[in-house]
Amino acid sequence: MRKFLQKQNLDYPDFQGWVLQTMDELTLQIKLSYVALKKSQMVGAIVFQRHFEIEWLLEIKNVFVKEKHRNHGLGRILFALAECAAKTNGLKGAVYDCPEKNRRLHDFVYYECNFRNFCIRLPLYKKDKSDIVLVKFFCNERLDSYKEQINTIFQNKYGKLI
Numbered sequence: 001m002r003k004f005l006q007k008q009n010l011d012y013p014d015f016q017g018w019v020l021q022t023m024d025e026l027t028l029q030i031k032l033s034y035v036a037l038k039k040s041q042m043v044g045a046i047v048f049q050r051h052f053e054i055e056w057l058l059e060i061k062n063v064f065v066k067e068k069h070r071n072h073g074l075g076r077i078l079f080a081l082a083e084c085a086a087k088t089n090g091l092k093g094a095v096y097d098c099p100e101k102n103r104r105l106h107d108f109v110y111y112e113c114n115f116r117n118f119c120i121r122l123p124l125y126k127k128d129k130s131d132i133v134l135v136k137f138f139c140n141e142r143l144d145s146y147k148e149q150i151n152t153i154f155q156n157k158y159g160k161l162i
Contacts, residue, residue: 001026001035004042008064011099011129022047022061031061034081036074043069046078048085051095053153056146058086058094079113086138092146093137100130109134118150 005019012018025031026047036044044065051057060082065074086094096115098105109115115134137146 001033001042001045004045004064005062008062010062025049032085034078036065036069036078038069044074044078046082048082048094050089050091054149056090056092057150058082058091060094060096063096075108076112079109083136083138092139093135095133095135095150097131097133100132106132106134118147 002019002023005022006016010018022031026033031047031049033045033047035042045063046060047062048058048060051059060079063075063078065078083094094115095118096109098109100106110117113136115136118133118135135147135150
């Protein structure tokens with residue numbers, strides 16, 4: 001998994017530190033993952049965890065499918081597996097963020113995985129880049145209070161939401 005993560009082209013400020021921390025958190029089962037294999041080679045993965053501040057929310061941290069294995073439904077399957085794990089554990093929804101400039105990823109999560117835009121905020125990982133936060137609720141009960149709870153936590157953490 002470490003080699004797979006290191007090959008990703010993520011624009012994180014301390015990418016190598018993120019890889020090491022993610023590996024530690026996977027080992028400690030703070031974060032969980034599903035891995036897609038083809039002929040014993042990793043071709044895709046999704047990393048997720050229960051949100052630290054909103055106990056009923058799944059936070060999808062990272063999803064990646066190798067270029068030549070895209071457009072075959074693998075990404076949708078990885079998202080569906082994470083969603084199934086969340087529902088099994090009684091979670092009510094999921095949140096995922098992506099760079100605003102990565103329209104292909106945004107459109108995949110929005111159209112193919114049925115997430116909805118929650119907000120655009122500045123900055124999440126870098127001061128000069130905005131991210132889009134997408135959410136998906138698994139139920140219809142008390143939806144407004146769920147949205148308000150997410151909104152309050154994000155505003156407290158990141159400031160005004162756009």
